[in-house]
Amino acid sequence: MSIESKQVFLIQQSGWKPAQHLTAEFPDRTYAEEAILFGYYRNDDWDIKKRDQDFGKARVGDYVLAYYTGDVEESPSQIRYIYEITGIERIPSEQIQKTLEQGKIKEDDANRLREKPHILRLKVHQMLQRGLELALIRKWVSEDKLSKNMNNCGIVGFNICQVDFEDYKTILEWDKEVPVIISLSEPYEETLRQYIVKKSIADKSLAKILDDRYTHYKLYEDANGKTGELYNTPIGQIDILYCNEKTGDFLVIELKRTSETSDDAVGQIARYIGWVQENLARQSNVQGIIIAQSASEELKYAVKAMKDCTFATYEVEFNITFQ
Numbered sequence: 001m002s003i004e005s006k007q008v009f010l011i012q013q014s015g016w017k018p019a020q021h022l023t024a025e026f027p028d029r030t031y032a033e034e035a036i037l038f039g040y041y042r043n044d045d046w047d048i049k050k051r052d053q054d055f056g057k058a059r060v061g062d063y064v065l066a067y068y069t070g071d072v073e074e075s076p077s078q079i080r081y082i083y084e085i086t087g088i089e090r091i092p093s094e095q096i097q098k099t100l101e102q103g104k105i106k107e108d109d110a111n112r113l114r115e116k117p118h119i120l121r122l123k124v125h126q127m128l129q130r131g132l133e134l135a136l137i138r139k140w141v142s143e144d145k146l147s148k149n150m151n152n153c154g155i156v157g158f159n160i161c162q163v164d165f166e167d168y169k170t171i172l173e174w175d176k177e178v179p180v181i182i183s184l185s186e187p188y189e190e191t192l193r194q195y196i197v198k199k200s201i202a203d204k205s206l207a208k209i210l211d212d213r214y215t216h217y218k219l220y221e222d223a224n225g226k227t228g229e230l231y232n233t234p235i236g237q238i239d240i241l242y243c244n245e246k247t248g249d250f251l252v253i254e255l256k257r258t259s260e261t262s263d264d265a266v267g268q269i270a271r272y273i274g275w276v277q278e279n280l281a282r283q284s285n286v287q288g289i290i291i292a293q294s295a296s297e298e299l300k301y302a303v304k305a306m307k308d309c310t311f312a313t314y315e316v317e318f319n320i321t322f323q
Contacts, residue, residue, distance in 0.1 A: 266302040
């Protein structure tokens with residue numbers, strides 16, 4: 001497909017509750033995480049909701065601008081992810097049949113769901129250097145720099161619509177020119193992760209980074225050679241996963257780059273701890289640490305309620321050497 005023939009769609013997803021669809025519920029992911037972590041966008045009702053009809057126009061190779069609501073930490077109230085559609089799929093027939101037999105849907109709905117695709121498979125096409133925030137989107141629409149359909153961003157109940165290809169081009173041009181603001185008080189999460197991983201490998205333990213309790217913890221490596229840095233699981237990606245070489249206990253580390261980390265982080269790390277316990281640790285213990293520059297009061301109290309999780313902060317130190 002040539003670049004000129006591609007279509008562009010706008011979707012909106014939230015992060016405040018687990019994803020629920022007519023024939024499936026996913027307690028391990030929010031609507032936003034369906035795209036961010038699992039690479040798909042799903043809409044079981046597009047063909048009966050007039051406002052979502054543009055879903056049916058989507059083709060493999062088209063682009064998707066993803067606007068995420070303010071409760072999505074990776075991209076709050078902004079467009080930062082641009083996806084490419086890699087597949088258009090039907091809901092698995094066995095999933096439809098099971099839900100029908102459970103009496104959760106009617107025969108008419110089952111037939112409708114079998115008839116048309118309701119899932120777009122996505123891959124990241126581009127991640128903007130800075131998120132395009134809602135206020136700027138609204139401003140550009142008022143100035144005719146973006147099409148009127150871009151005003152759907154932030155509107156409660158909006159799911160998907162087609163927008164102009166020029167919207168896509170305008171956003172990319174802005175992204176090339178806009179200066180990237182790096183706050184010295186808030187280093188990127190990636191930098192912090194690399195520091196912890198590299199130093200723990202060099203020191204052959206986590207003791208010097210954390211304390212002596214973690215002397216025998218080394219970066220986890222599974223039977224397939226996959227290391228514990230950005231360890232992929234069916235419920236998301238663990239930032240860093242360590243294992244005690246003597247006891248077999250595990251340590252899940254979740255890194256947060258924001259200065260005021262929401263207590264949503266507790267729910268996230270709790271899922272990871274539970275998955276590691278069931279699938280890797282078995283009878284061994286699993287602990288978790290959330291590391292951020294600072295924390296909200298909500299997070300501090302939420303962590304206190306977890307017996308298997310602690311919270312730590314970090315500081316940045318600069319050394320200047322004359323050459």
